[in-house]
Amino acid sequence: MLPNTGRLAGCTVFITGASRGIGKAIALKAAKDGANIVIAAKTAQPHPKLLGTIYTAAEEIEAVGGKALPCIVDVRDEQQISDAVQKAVKKFGGIDILVNNASAISLTNTLDTPTKRVDLMMNVNTRGTYLTSKACIPYLKKSKVAHILNISPPLNLNPVWFKEHCAYTIAKYGMSMYVLGMAEEFKGEIAVNALWPKTAIHTAATEMLGGPGIESQCRKVDIIADAAYSIFQKPKSFTGNFVIDENILKAEGIQNFDIYAIKPGHPLQPDFFLDEYPEAVSKKMESTGAVPEFKEEKPQPQPKPRSGAVEKTFRIVKDSLSDDIVKATQAIYLFELSGEDGGTWFLDLKSKGGNVGYGEPSDQADVVMSMSTDDFVKMFSGKLKPTMAFMSGKLKIKGVCIWLPCFETGTLG
Numbered sequence: 466m467l468p469n470t471g472r473l474a475g476c477t478v479f480i481t482g483a484s485r486g487i488g489k490a491i492a493l494k495a496a497k498d499g500a501n502i503v504i505a506a507k508t509a510q511p512h513p514k515l516l517g518t519i520y521t522a523a524e525e526i527e528a529v530g531g532k533a534l535p536c537i538v539d540v541r542d543e544q545q546i547s548d549a550v551q552k553a554v555k556k557f558g559g560i561d562i563l564v565n566n567a568s569a570i571s572l573t574n575t576l577d578t579p580t581k582r583v584d585l586m587m588n589v590n591t592r593g594t595y596l597t598s599k600a601c602i603p604y605l606k607k608s609k610v611a612h613i614l615n616i617s618p619p620l621n622l623n624p625v626w627f628k629e630h631c632a633y634t635i636a637k638y639g640m641s642m643y644v645l646g647m648a649e650e651f652k653g654e655i656a657v658n659a660l661w662p663k664t665a666i667h668t669a670a671t672e673m674l675g676g677p678g679i680e681s682q683c684r685k686v687d688i689i690a691d692a693a694y695s696i697f698q699k700p701k702s703f704t705g706n707f708v709i710d711e712n713i714l715k716a717e718g719i720q721n722f723d724i725y726a727i728k729p730g731h732p733l734q735p736d737f738f739l740d741e742y743p744e745a746v747s748k749k750m751e752s753t754g755a756v757p758e759f760k761e762e763k764p765q766p767q768p769k770p771r772s773g774a775v776e777k778t779f780r781i782v783k784d785s786l787s788d789d790i791v792k793a794t795q796a797i798y799l800f801e802l803s804g805e806d807g808g809t810w811f812l813d814l815k816s817k818g819g820n821v822g823y824g825e826p827s828d829q830a831d832v833v834m835s836m837s838t839d840d841f842v843k844m845f846s847g848k849l850k851p852t853m854a855f856m857s858g859k860l861k862i863k864g865v866c867i868w869l870p871c872f873e874t875g876t877l878g
Contacts, residue, residue, distance in 0.1 A: 466724060467691035467717055472698055473498035476610055477557040479550070481540055481597055482567035484508045485517035486668035487616060490686035491564055491693045492522065496531025501557040505538035505549050505597075506567070515669045532557070540567045540593030543600075550600045560604040562697055565594040565615045565640060570670065572630045583632045590617075591639030598643065602655065611655040612697055616689070617641040618661040618738035619707035626738050634738075641707065648705030656704040660692055663711040665734040667727050680727050682734035688714070688725040702795070706828075709739070716817065773806035774842045779821045782812065782845070786819035799830035804838040833863040 478495045482488040484506035492502045504519045504526070511518060523533035534556055536549035553560055569589040571582045598613055605611045617640035627634050641659050648657040665671055667683035692710035695717050696703070711722060723729035794814040801809055811826040813819060836844070840859045843849035849859075 466687060467694060467714065467719065469494070469497045469694075470698065471498050473500040473562075473610075473694075475499065475501070476561040476697075477501040477503065477553060477559060478562040478564065478697075479503040479505060479553055479560050479597075479601055480564040480566055481505045481538065481593070483564075484519045484522045485515060486670065487666060487686050487689050488564065488566040489517065489522050489525070490690040491566070492526055492531070493529055494687075494690040494694045495562075495697070496526040496529050496533075499530050499532075501532045501534070501553075502526050503549060503553045503557075503560075504533060504535045505540075505546070507537065507539050509537050540597055541588045543596050546593075546597050546600050550604070554604060559607060560601050561608040561610040562612045562614070563598060563601045563605060564693065565597055565613070565617075567593055568616065568637070568640075570633055572633060574629055575631055578630075578632050586633055586636035587639070590636040594640045594643055598647065602651070605655050606651070610697070611701055613647065613655060613657045614693055614696060615640045615644055615657075615659045616661070617644070617659045618736075619659070619709075620645075621738045621740065623740055637738075644705060644707065652704060653701060656696075656699065656701045658696055658704060658706045658708055660689065660696065660708045660710065661738065662689055662736050663709050663739065665736055679734070681731045683727050684722075684725040684733065685727060688722075691717075691719075773838075775802060775806040775810070775838050776823075778842055778845050779810060779812075779823075783819075783821045786814075786821075788818060790814060791817070791819045796831040797826050797828055799826065799833045800841065801833065801835040802838045802841055803836075807838045835861040835863075 473495050476495070476498075478492065478500050480488050480492050480502065483492045483502070483504040485508070488506070492504065496502055502523075504522050506519050506522075508515070508518045509520070519535035519537065523535040526533040534553055536545075536552060538545045538549045540546060550560065567589055569586045571578055571586060573582070594615060594617075601613075605613065617637055620638055620641050644657050644659045647655070651657060662684065665679070665683045666686055666689060667680050668686060671679055671683060688710050692708065692713050695713050696708060714722075726733070791814050797815050798812040799809065800811065808823065809825060810821070810823055811830065812821050813826050813828075815828065836859055840849055844860070
């Protein structure tokens with residue numbers, strides 16, 4: 466488990482759908498630091514099938530060292546959202562973090578999804594996230610922490626994720642699209658990110674959707690709570706990311722993920738919207754009579770880069786990378802090289818320690834540079850000044866270019 470650092474002490478975290486499940490787990494993790502938690506959820510009276518209310522969640526939060534403000538909030542009701550925000554500001558003095566966790570789900574196809582259910586998903590997932598964000602943003606802009614975290618998936622346009630539950634996918638992707646838009650709109654003021662689990666997470670909703678036996682194929686809500694906690698401690702410059710829980714925790718040094726499993730060693734159910742397990746996805750879709758769109762296609766093997774001057778140059782660059790260079794640069798470069806030993810290469814100076822490689826980077830490039838392989842080698846060896854290369858048309862640049870020392874001197878030191 467990711468240890469608490471105490472850095473969220475005194476921070477106010479506004480969480481929708483925090484009376485149970487993932488929302489409550491995130492609340493409890495932050496509460497252990499001494500955070501103030503606004504529990505914005507509908508359940509004020511005990512539910513016949515679902516455990517927990519905003520008041521029982523408040524008791525748990527205060528039992529681990531946090532302060533709690535339970536608020537009855539249906540995110541479809543703009544006035545209830547506004548009232549809860551005002552209560553939070555009055556009691557705690559502001560809002561530092563917003564978690565848009567409340568969500569509605571119906572895994573039904575177009576003809577089997579009643580309009581009422583479509584409206585529910587659109588109003589809770591897409592509209593509710595927008596309204597809650599809008600209400601909190603004026604206060605988030607005043608915070609030194611300033612994070613919005615949407616519990617929503619990466620925008621995977623593989624048709625398999627639309628075919629069987631189109632309305633749900635669109636409603637959920639709406640939450641993710643706000644990440645793209647608001648991250649740019651509030652860049653430098655508020656970090657806006659999405660978080661999604663790699664595997665199924667055991668919650669009351671999973672029990673209802675998955676049926677008997679699903680629990681053993683799931684991880685605990687603790688993995689999402691730890692991943693969210695990691696995101697909250699990052700600077701405002703960490704924004705516009707679609708984070709997968711396991712990936713960010715690996716970067717934190719977590720190696721044993723059995724600690725998060727309900728049944729350690731048991732095969733896990735991949736979560737929706739991720740294509741990392743195509744066979745499992747195929748079986749899941751075929752069980753409902755669907756044919757996955759990607760099953761007919763064999764995965765294309767990654768082309769192997771030629772050995773030569775370009776490969777040697779990138780090897781030298783890789784050996785020269787350091788945390789100081791990454792910290793000073795914070796950019797990802799994509800090189801589209803023509804000629805022998807060319808192709809697409811990348812230089813990642815955002816990830817810890819930096820990285821280089823053949824092909825596309827894992828995240829979107831900030832700068833795309835197009836040139837011949839000969840001119841590339843000359844530029845990195847210091848024989849061709851980048852300014853001259855650009856002015857003479859030998860170097861074409863897309864994006865906001867952040868120059869590296871090596872572009873001028875031929876070294877990374």
